[in-house]
């Protein structure tokens with residue numbers, strides 16, 4: 001690893017992709033060989049995974065949904081499901097792919113209703129963000145949603161799951177988000193999504209130690 005200013009090779013070129021060749025393709029995912037010019041001007045290749053379903057520059061949405069109820073702590077609505085690529089259960093924000101001609105906001109409200117049964121309103125939208133850029137071009141937009149838990153539509157939420165979908169809904173109090181996740185990880189063989197855990201760490205930092213520096217250098 002080199003520090004800033006210690007690069008062996010000089011960056012002389014604006015890096016860019018020159019060719020994308022499909023090596024293998026399935027119904028949902030394809031593997032490509034990406035030929036690109038690196039910052040030193042050398043031509044190189046990279047193995048890239050892509051979704052076949054992409055409609056725009058954004059594959060899907062993640063939903064940060066906050067359930068607000070009278071006399072209850074605000075809770076983050078989470079989903080637990082068996083993820084075949086991981087071979088285990090995961091703890092994630094509700095999420096899904098954006099359909100053709102669908103906005104990210106509409107996809108978020110639809111996926112939230114399908115996966116959790118809750119009806120919410122959009123209160124915030126992130127930019128398009130990358131998910132695993134060393135492997136794939138997959139992107140997501142995180143949509144912030146508030147759920148009025150006192151609304152009759154949200155008293156007994158009913159999921160609308162498709163065939164083959166098995167989703168458990170978990171409500172985790174926002175003010176204990178990281179602790180509740182840690183408890184779950186100790187109890188169950190489950191992997192937490194990195195977006196979820198970094199959000200939880202941020203909440204802990206913001207609530208418990210707002211004035212403490214994250215890293216104190218000696």
Ligand SMILES: Nc1nc(=O)[nH]c2c1ncn2[C@H]1C[C@H](O)[C@@H](COP(=O)(O)OP(=O)(O)O)O1
Pocket residue numbers: 028029095096097098162
């Ligand atoms: N990589 C995938 N392989 C599959 O065999 N099937 C897949 C993949 N990605 C998505 N899907 C299928 C599963 C669902 O039937 C649809 C929609 O998934 P969606 O609910 O939008 O997204 P997730 O909740 O993130 O699975 O696509």
